[in-house]
Amino acid sequence: MTCSTRGAAEPLLRIEALRTEFPTNAGPVRAVDGLDLTIGSGEILGLVGESGCGKTVTALSVLGLVDRPGRVTGGAIRFGETDLLALPPARMAAIRGERIAMIFQQPRGSLNPVMRIGSQIAEQFIRRRALGRAEAWARAVALLRAVGIPAPESGARAYPHEISGGQAQRVMIAIALALEPQLLIADEPTTALDVTVQAQVLALLRERCRTLGTALMLVTHDLGVVAQLADRVTVMYAGHAVETAPVASLFARPMHPYTQGLLAAIPRPGENRERLAEIPGSVALATQTGCRFAARCAERTRLHLDRCENEMPPLVPRPDGGMVRCWAAQS
Amino acid sequence: MTDETLLEIDGLSAHYAIRSGVFARPSAFVRAVDGVSLRIRRGETLGLVGESGCGKTTLGRTILALRPPTAGSVRFAGQSVFDLKPPALKRLRRDMQIVFQDPYAALDPRRTVGRAVRVPLDVHGIGRPKDRPAMVAALFREVGLEPTLMHRFPHEFSGGQRQRVVIARAIATRPKLLVCDEPVSALDVSIQAQILNLLKDLQAGLRLTTLFISHNLAVVEHMADRVAVMYYGRIVEIADRTTLYRNPRHPYTRALFASIPFPDPRHRRTDPPPPGEPPDPAHLPSGCRFRNRCPLAMDRCARKEPPLASLAPNHDVACWAA
Amino acid sequence: MSFTTAEPSLLALPAAAAGSRRATLHALLHNRTAWIGGGVLLLIIFAAAFAPWIVPYDPYRVDPIVRLQPPSLAHLFGTDALGRDIFSRIVYGTRLFLLICAIAASIAASIGVTLGLLAGSGPAWLDMLIMRLIDVLLAFPYILLVLAVIAILGPSLWTAMVAVGIAGIPGYARLVRAEVLSVRSLEYVEAMRAAGAGVWRIRLGTILPNVVSPLIVYGTFATPLAVLAAAALSFLGLGAQPPAAEWGAMLVNARTLMFTAWWTVAAPGMAIFVAILSLNLLGNALRDVLDPRSR
Numbered sequence: 001m002t003c004s005t006r007g008a009a010e011p012l013l014r015i016e017a018l019r020t021e022f023p024t025n026a027g028p029v030r031a032v033d034g035l036d037l038t039i040g041s042g043e044i045l046g047l048v049g050e051s052g053c054g055k056t057v058t059a060l061s062v063l064g065l066v067d068r069p070g071r072v073t074g075g076a077i078r079f080g081e082t083d084l085l086a087l088p089p090a091r092m093a094a095i096r097g098e099r100i101a102m103i104f105q106q107p108r109g110s111l112n113p114v115m116r117i118g119s120q121i122a123e124q125f126i127r128r129r130a131l132g133r134a135e136a137w138a139r140a141v142a143l144l145r146a147v148g149i150p151a152p153e154s155g156a157r158a159y160p161h162e163i164s165g166g167q168a169q170r171v172m173i174a175i176a177l178a179l180e181p182q183l184l185i186a187d188e189p190t191t192a193l194d195v196t197v198q199a200q201v202l203a204l205l206r207e208r209c210r211t212l213g214t215a216l217m218l219v220t221h222d223l224g225v226v227a228q229l230a231d232r233v234t235v236m237y238a239g240h241a242v243e244t245a246p247v248a249s250l251f252a253r254p255m256h257p258y259t260q261g262l263l264a265a266i267p268r269p270g271e272n273r274e275r276l277a278e279i280p281g282s283v284a285l286a287t288q289t290g291c292r293f294a295a296r297c298a299e300r301t302r303l304h305l306d307r308c309e310n311e312m313p314p315l316v317p318r319p320d321g322g323m324v325r326c327w328a329a330q331s
Numbered sequence: 332m333t334d335e336t337l338l339e340i341d342g343l344s345a346h347y348a349i350r351s352g353v354f355a356r357p358s359a360f361v362r363a364v365d366g367v368s369l370r371i372r373r374g375e376t377l378g379l380v381g382e383s384g385c386g387k388t389t390l391g392r393t394i395l396a397l398r399p400p401t402a403g404s405v406r407f408a409g410q411s412v413f414d415l416k417p418p419a420l421k422r423l424r425r426d427m428q429i430v431f432q433d434p435y436a437a438l439d440p441r442r443t444v445g446r447a448v449r450v451p452l453d454v455h456g457i458g459r460p461k462d463r464p465a466m467v468a469a470l471f472r473e474v475g476l477e478p479t480l481m482h483r484f485p486h487e488f489s490g491g492q493r494q495r496v497v498i499a500r501a502i503a504t505r506p507k508l509l510v511c512d513e514p515v516s517a518l519d520v521s522i523q524a525q526i527l528n529l530l531k532d533l534q535a536g537l538r539l540t541t542l543f544i545s546h547n548l549a550v551v552e553h554m555a556d557r558v559a560v561m562y563y564g565r566i567v568e569i570a571d572r573t574t575l576y577r578n579p580r581h582p583y584t585r586a587l588f589a590s591i592p593f594p595d596p597r598h599r600r601t602d603p604p605p606p607g608e609p610p611d612p613a614h615l616p617s618g619c620r621f622r623n624r625c626p627l628a629m630d631r632c633a634r635k636e637p638p639l640a641s642l643a644p645n646h647d648v649a650c651w652a653a
Numbered sequence: 654m655s656f657t658t659a660e661p662s663l664l665a666l667p668a669a670a671a672g673s674r675r676a677t678l679h680a681l682l683h684n685r686t687a688w689i690g691g692g693v694l695l696l697i698i699f700a701a702a703f704a705p706w707i708v709p710y711d712p713y714r715v716d717p718i719v720r721l722q723p724p725s726l727a728h729l730f731g732t733d734a735l736g737r738d739i740f741s742r743i744v745y746g747t748r749l750f751l752l753i754c755a756i757a758a759s760i761a762a763s764i765g766v767t768l769g770l771l772a773g774s775g776p777a778w779l780d781m782l783i784m785r786l787i788d789v790l791l792a793f794p795y796i797l798l799v800l801a802v803i804a805i806l807g808p809s810l811w812t813a814m815v816a817v818g819i820a821g822i823p824g825y826a827r828l829v830r831a832e833v834l835s836v837r838s839l840e841y842v843e844a845m846r847a848a849g850a851g852v853w854r855i856r857l858g859t860i861l862p863n864v865v866s867p868l869i870v871y872g873t874f875a876t877p878l879a880v881l882a883a884a885a886l887s888f889l890g891l892g893a894q895p896p897a898a899e900w901g902a903m904l905v906n907a908r909t910l911m912f913t914a915w916w917t918v919a920a921p922g923m924a925i926f927v928a929i930l931s932l933n934l935l936g937n938a939l940r941d942v943l944d945p946r947s948r
Contacts (some may be wrong), residue, residue: 050519051490164608194382195546199590199604221519224592228599247596265524266594267553269576275531276524276553282489397846424849436840441862447841451848500844 011038012080012215013062013183019074020054020061031057031070033239036315036323039183044209044216046230046247048223048262052283054239055219059185062217063102064092079183098128101176105188107168111160117171118144118156124178143174147204166197170204177208184209185217190225202229223266227251232322235259238283238292241315245322255318255329257299291327299328337540338371338394338508343403344564345386345393349613359613363389365564366403368639373507376534376541378555378572380548380587384612386564387544391510394542395427396420407508425455428501430530432513434493438485444496445471445481451503470499474529491522495529502533509534510542515550527554548591552576557645560584563612563620566639570646580642580653582625619651627652680942687942690934697928701747708741712898721914731916733907739920742898746921749899750880750928753814757879758872760818765825766861766868772826773833774856784830787823795820799882803891810899813892817879828871832864873936877929884925900924 020032032054039045049055060066062077062084077084079100084092096102104110112120121140125131131139137156144152147170160168169189176184186205190198206229209216218229226233227247234244235256243256254260264277281296294300294308308327315323316330345364348357363386371377381387392398394405396412405412407423415423428451431437438447445467452463468478474495485493494514501509511530515523527550534541543554551558552572559569560581568581579585590604607624610616616623622632631651639649681687700707710728716736724731730739772783790798802816836842837860845855884901886892893899895906900921907917 050521166608194609195548195590196382196586196604197609199592199600200606202592203604222592223520224594227594227596228592230596251594251596262520263594265521267527267549268594269549269552269588269591271553273553275528278524278528279521280525282491282522392843395847397843421849421851424847427847429844429847431840431844433840437844439841439845439859439863442859450845450850454849454851454854497844500848504848 012041013039014078017075020057020072022070030239035241037234037241039215039217042213042215044229044231046226046233047219048226049236050221053236055236056187059187059219063096098179099181100183101181102185103172103176103189105191107172108160110172113160116157121175121178128179143178147174166193169201180212183215187219243324245318249320255324256326257297258293303328335373336370337373339406340369341404343367344401345389345398346401361612362564367566373540375556376543376554378551378558379544380551381561382546385561387561388512391512391544395429425504426507428506429510430497430501430514433517434490434497437497440485443482443484448500455504470503474499490518494526509539512544567649574646580648581650582627583621684938686934687938690931693931697747700744701751704744708744710738710741712741712745713896724916730920733917743920743924745898746900753880753883754876756814757818758876761821762825765822766829769826769829770856773830774837787826790823808891810893813883813886817882821875821879824875829864832867833860836860836863870936870940873932877932
């Protein structure tokens with residue numbers, strides 16, 4: 001399964017120096033602080049990071065769904081030819097669901113509890129494609145079959161509270177992909193599901209995206225999920241992208257100390273380690289101008305680098321594809 | 332690890348009634364824990380694995396007499412836990428403690444963390460009252476926290492730090508048994524590693540016996556000596572760590588393993604994941620409760636529930652097909 | 654042992670500030686509604702405390718010569734039908750107002766909170782018993798219940814306050830019970846049980862402090878209701894008896910004079926209005942300060 005042919009040429013989504021802030025009593029907090037990211041057409045990108053790194057805010061920023069008082073304060077989000085940040089709200093609303101869709105962590109929270117699931121899918125066709133009720137319903141049933149809902153003709157008449165969490169997430173996927181968008185953003189889509197159901201839903205996501213040629217931005221904290229699904233991976237820390245690489249390369253030869261630390265900290269079945277490698281400390285308040293990871297970085301100490309705390313390293317190319325933002329990696 | 336059995340669970344069941352109607356009559360029963368028997372030896376760490384709704388949390392709580400059992404017995408160091416009168420039960424609580432999953436809910440938001448850790452010392456009268464602040468400070472240091480943080484409130488801490496406070500509170504009375512209920516599931520990976528290492532250090536230093544409950548197989552394998560797999564109220568397989576991971580025999584255990592997203596892109600799963608949906612806990616299938624999702628299901632499975640039988644020394648499986 | 658940082662994490666800052674009394678006080682002091690409501694309330698308390706030194710006349714002194722005088726420099730709020738200075742009576746009325754608030758709220762809160770606590774955290778049969786009792790109390794129309802108590806105890810200001818207090822019990826009980834039910838399944842309560850703490854220690858030391866904030870907010874809204882009920886009782890002649898300088902009684906005695914001597918109605922009416930408004934404003938401010946942070 002190679003991904004070199006996908007995502008070639010002009011990227012579908014290009015995020016440049018994105019900055020999203022939230023005002024607080026202690027001053028504005030930059031949840032996303034100069035993020036660069038690209039997704040190619042039909043590609044699966046894993047956006048990985050721990051809580052607070054800004055990955056969910058990034059996803060919301062792309063779709064213009066950041067809750068007030070937070071707002072995007074800088075950068076550009078180029079989707080094809082258009083800069084999404086410069087669009088008037090009406091045009092952005094037209095793009096949502098049609099060309100870029102999103103699914104969230106809690107599937108039942110995203111479904112309308114008083115509407116049958118078939119109707120919620122059919123609604124997309126009725127409103128956006130001006131189809132008649134009957135035809136829209138037929139398409140909805142077909143979509144439910146494609147996402148693996150058993151007996152979809154009768155299943156479509158169910159209400160969200162009558163189906164399980166895994167099924168609800170499948171319905172969400174059906175709704176999101178109904179209009180065959182070019183990009184699907186999935187924010188922790190399987191975190192709330194059991195492991196066995198998670199495997200099913202992830203397989204479904206991959207199959208659907210490949211079939212429809214939809215690019216997928218998979219936002220998650222789970223490196224295992226990323227390893228199984230993604231073509232490329234972007235690792236985020238404290239609002240920045242610190243490393244981007246094709247998935248095999250990232251796991252085999254991680255270059256950023258944070259990525260290395262993350263990979264070393266996961267317990268793997270079959271290994272027999274006494275202690276897990278730790279990353280000391282925790283995410284600190286973003287005050288310094290240099291690399292945000294500097295205070296916790298073992299490499300910095302080992303190589304006695306002083307510039308890490310004062311100068312933010314730029315993104316530079318990695319030897320086997322992708323980019324990395326680290327002084328230590330360059331030396 | 333010694334041969335002495337510290338905790339003996341026999342045929343333990345904890346059922347809940349789902350009540351409905353004007354008079355709140357029970358309409359169905361959830362058999363959260365349904366005839367579980369386990370032995371935990373002194374000094375060992377037993378891992379308990381299962382997905383949500385399998386009853387592992389209820390089991391952990393019932394063992395500590397925080398939930399009432401419907402049947403069965405739990406013996407701690409030879410003493411039956413459920414027969415104890417309140418004063419004796421209180422005495423027993425010194426020896427059994429619990430670390431909770433959600434560090435945000437496990438601490439009283441209106442108490443400083445120092446006072447939270449002090450509670451077990453006050454309740455059991457450990458040390459003289461004026462010595463207790465120093466004891467709390469020592470406990471803080473033991474879990475890697477600065478004692479000066481004692482006077483802060485829980486909301487001022489991160490998840491990982493709160494979990495350390497919860498652990499400090501749990502070890503305050505120097506318990507013999509520690510039940511860890513998903514202690515790292517709510518934490519980030521990098522913090523998980525810190526807390527898991529801390530738990531391992533404390534286990535060794537305090538010679539703790541641990542029941543480690545989690546849905547995360549990889550974490551359990553890292554922490555436990557023996558592992559039990561639970562499915563909707565019953566133990567379906569139990570074996571020592573290496574045996575379970577090399578040679579799982581129960582179809583559910585195999586399905587669990589097949590479902591974990593393995594963090595290595597070179598080993599991508601190509602075969603389809605296990606089918607079927609988790610059942611409704613109030614209406615489990617007859618006979619073996621896994622049979623409607625099991626690739627090896629036979630007629631026998633619908634008629635009678637397989638007992639936990641010994642397949643090999645240190646390896647018990649509850650399956651007709653094994 | 655791993656290294657830890659002592660700084661609070663970025664993630665923890667926006668979270669709930671419940672339990673931080675300093676922060677609550679700070680927010681309260683910066684809230685304009687709190688200043689208005691609290692300010693008026695303080696004024697009332699001040700007036701009640703120093704009434705004998707503030708008033709120009711004896712509020713009970715009858716002087717038929719100056720009856721029904723409109724407001725003037727000599728009599729700021731005018732005089733009533735018996736020639737008493739209305740301003741002095743209003744000022745003395747603050748004492749009775751605060752007394753009603755205190756007694757009615759104390760009775761309702763102490764009994765209501767206890768019942769709610771027991772119902773929410775005790776055995777199921779106790780919960781059922783208490784809740785059915787509350788349902789019985791609630792089945793009575795509020796005024797009817799108050800009247801029933803007065804009928805038993807006889808009409809006077811004190812029995813009026815007791816009656817209003819009793820009628821307020823169900824509100825507190827239900828609120829506390831609901832809060833207790835939601836708190837008691839939280840893990841920190843279970844942690845106390847696991848630590849071996851006794852039932853009452855948990856109830857008073859852990860559960861109760863965590864249900865206090867919605868209780869305070871409710872109190873500031875429920876108390877005005879009690880005051881209005883006491884005024885209504887005076888209206889019916891069942892509460893404060895003459896010559897008590899109670900605002901509700903003053904209002905009722907003056908109602909026939911509404912078009913001929915408007916000041917006799919306006920003064921007590923405005924006093925009731927302003928006092929209750931201040932309580933409501935304070936309640937609003939408290940709710941804004943306490944609730945979003947404690948949720």
